[in-house]
Amino acid sequence: MGKLKVLVIILITLLILPNQTEAGKYRAKGWLYTSLLDLGYGAGYWYRDYLSHPGVYFTSGGIAKIAFGLPPPFGFGIGTELIKFISGTYYSDAIKFPLDIYYIPYAKFNRLGHPLPIVYADFSISPWSTYRKYLTAIIGIDWQIWYLLNLGFRAGWVSVSYDYDYEFQIFYFGVNLGLSLWQGLGVREKERKVSPKPEVIAEIPKITSPSPITKPPKLTFDYSLVDGNQDKVLDGGERVSLKVTVKNQGEGDAQGVKVLLSGESKALNYLGKEKYIGDIPADGEKEAVFEAILPYRIEPDNANLIIKVTEANGFDALKEAELLIAMQPAKVEREREVISVLVDVDQPLSPTSFRREDAYAVIIGISDYRSNKIPKVKYAKRDAETVKEYLINLCGIPQENIISLTDEKATLSDLTAYIEEWLQRNVNKNSFVFVYFAGHGTPNPEKGDAYLVPYDGEPGFISKLYPLSRFYNSLENLPTENIIVALDACFSGAGGRSVIEEGKRPFISPKIEKVGKKAAVLTASAGDEISQDLDAKRHGLFTYYILKGLRGGADLDSDGWVTLGELYNYCQPKVKEESRRLGYTQTPKVFPEPLGEKANLKIGKIR
Structure with a gap:
């Protein structure tokens, strides 16, 4: 008997694993559940009036079932079946065409649209019976291991009453096996989110705990602006270059030097706001170039740009430069070609009676x-x-x-x-x-x-x-x-x-x-x-x-x-x-x- 159990487990594993590798890579627009025969077997608890019987065994299931609904996590659905039944040690019963209400909060679909697994809740009532009230609630998890074969676990509760004077309840837990198909509708592959790796232009060195600085740097800078036609007006379509030359006139090295552009102007969107130029030794200099080709269509503006130079240890340049530069869109030349024109003598005539x-x-x-x-x-x-x-x-x-x-x-x-x-x-x-x-x-x-x-x-x-x-x-x-x-x-x-x-x-x-x-x-x-x-x-x-x-x-x-x-x-x-x-x-x-x-x-x- 032990060898048989091991063989069953190996068989189930071999059936599930090939499709499990794709599970979760696809999503569906809805779901459909069809079943020829669904069987469950498990142990439970039977209760009637004040009598109870723990440890009894039950068989439950349904014949000719169909249901459909929305995709998870909004997976509400509706369905019915030809017969729903339960059979146990002390009780057996069946109802025809119950009303099933489903809720599916979670499912992992593979390329074929089979869920591996699918979690569901099934609530059933018997609206067509006048003398017997039948209510069930099932929570389960299924794996669609093949096209018409699924395997799962479920826990259920059954309540039956006859004209409200004869009532019993059943609680059970067990496994189920069905000639059934859970199928995702409108299955398509999920979009993969790829986080772009930022391009490292220049890595800013980490500043360790500062040691006493005995020879401080002294930063100064000059700048020059070059535009395409050299009229000092930034025209749409021009290549614009703002060059800032930073000099260290102090006795010590300057570390982590940056050139910053700020102000109230859309020119910053094109030129950028920051250039890192690194360390500058004493009596050394480096350049930062802000360069761009302006779009043809730009808003007319008086660009206000402020140039600042900072140093990692706080020895910033003690001068800032504020520039006011005119910006204007590119001039548009209009070419006029007369293809046809309606001349006064060419307008349609109204025929006379003559x-x-x-x-x-x-x-x-x-x-x-x-x-x-x-x-x-x-x-x-x-x-x-x-x-x-x-x-x-x-x-x-x-x-x-x-x-x-x-x-x-x-x-x-x-x-x-x-x-x-x-x-x-x-x-x-x-x-x-x-x-x-x-x-x-x-x-x-x-x-x-x-x-x-x-x-x-x-x-x-x-x-x-x-x-x-x-x-x-x-x-x-x-x-x-x-x-x-x-x-x-x-x-x-x-x-x-x-x-x-x-x-x-x-x-x-x-x-x-x-x-x-x-x-x-x-x-x-x-x-x-x-x-x-x-x-x-x-x-x-x-x-x-x-x-x-x-x-x-x-x-x-x-x-x-x-x-x-x-x-x-x-x-x-x-x-x-x-x-x-x-x-x-x-x-x-x-x-x-x-x-x-x-x-x-x-x-x-x-x-």
């Missing part, structure tokens, strides 16, 4: 040319796109009746097809026609002729250009007389929205006024002037004021309509005045001049 079903427009805007010899026209494409929106919303031209040719879509063949063929095919005698061109113009220096430069055009090759005279003749062949042309280009060859063949003389005055009888032409400048962009508004100068006029600025008589005469009378002085302010002269022109009856031709309705 609509011309029999109206047609060709809109041309060329910013990028195929030839790299031709400069870009910065806002020409943007001008054309904005003019199109105005023609739809304010001038009543149906969107399907507008041809828009921009950049690579505005080749010489495209201009020829839509100006000479598409308009001729659609326009009748009652039609309204609007043609707009934004891009480069160029002159012929020998003959004085003017040309529009298409996307694939190139000055010096007449066959690749679109003659202005041909353009006017095409419009003259249309059956209607309600034709308006706006040219935001120039033909002088002197720059701006004009180009010329290399080696040719600029400032040509080409023939741009021979427009015929049917079309009224608004040009951005006179023949010998240049047409420029208005960078502040991101449009050509001429186009900007055309748009502003159509938006309502040109409605000089406030009747809600903008006529051709009103648009020119508004645009011409505005462009001229703004160009002079910018340092050049640009004067819009209108042909024929005077306009005569064409001045009353209605272009747009603003309300």
Whole structure:
């Protein structure tokens, strides 16, 4: 029998120890207890009325148990079981579905979530019985030695009464073994607290009991402050260095010398408050350097710093230095890049009820040319796109009746097809026609002729250009007389929205006024002037004021309509005045001049 006990103890030890090494390294967010069968065996004390029986044996346990609760030390939980029973020498009993209330103050979980051990208290009552009152209290400690096997010790108390006239109590203590599982929920490894080891910069020697000093030291010091730009102002981002030179002018050695910085300033947070420089022999000296790179963002301050020098035996320097130094944050340079800006003429339009079903427009805007010899026209494409929106919303031209040719879509063949063929095919005698061109113009220096430069055009090759005279003749062949042309280009060859063949003389005055009888032409400048962009508004100068006029600025008589005469009378002085302010002269022109009856031709309705 003795050998059997030793074997059981060895077996239990072998089962517990492998997992015990990890116990306590993990914690859980809750716990769960499930049991198929739980058996306990022990000795106890049975008491009824005035009769008692010490030393009796009891078997206790439960079948099909489940419980769950909070993690220790707040480990309250609740559970139930199919049957709880107790059997002894003088009494046996069982109840079904008792209400179990648990409290778990302590548990050490391993990596698998098994507690090794777990301390618990279990209180049970029989709320469903009407004639028998059953109450138990158990305090125990369990080890989850395997997945469905736990071993422990428990002490219990049982109280049973039948209609309150038959009562007995049982006290017992013993061991228990169960096909059960204590399981931690949400198990994770505990955070390890590692105390950092302080770095020893310089060890201050211990001062032993002082012996009589017959040759005392005498400490003095000098200091110097160096900042990055040497303006004696501590700027954010600068490297600052305060050097204190301590001299011993006495007859004896100075021991445990320190240089202290104090005062009311945030500079102390960066420079530090103390430097230990150790012993200084007689007639010797040492340096302490307080150094830092200041953050860019520091509070403006007048730094107040006080320098003191102390000695371990009390022979401190008899002088202190107080410094007042200006501090200021680093200067921030703001770079401004205009990505986009909403210009007044670019704000969304409110469409009017005005609509011309029999109206047609060709809109041309060329910013990028195929030839790299031709400069870009910065806002020409943007001008054309904005003019199109105005023609739809304010001038009543149906969107399907507008041809828009921009950049690579505005080749010489495209201009020829839509100006000479598409308009001729659609326009009748009652039609309204609007043609707009934004891009480069160029002159012929020998003959004085003017040309529009298409996307694939190139000055010096007449066959690749679109003659202005041909353009006017095409419009003259249309059956209607309600034709308006706006040219935001120039033909002088002197720059701006004009180009010329290399080696040719600029400032040509080409023939741009021979427009015929049917079309009224608004040009951005006179023949010998240049047409420029208005960078502040991101449009050509001429186009900007055309748009502003159509938006309502040109409605000089406030009747809600903008006529051709009103648009020119508004645009011409505005462009001229703004160009002079910018340092050049640009004067819009209108042909024929005077306009005569064409001045009353209605272009747009603003309300």
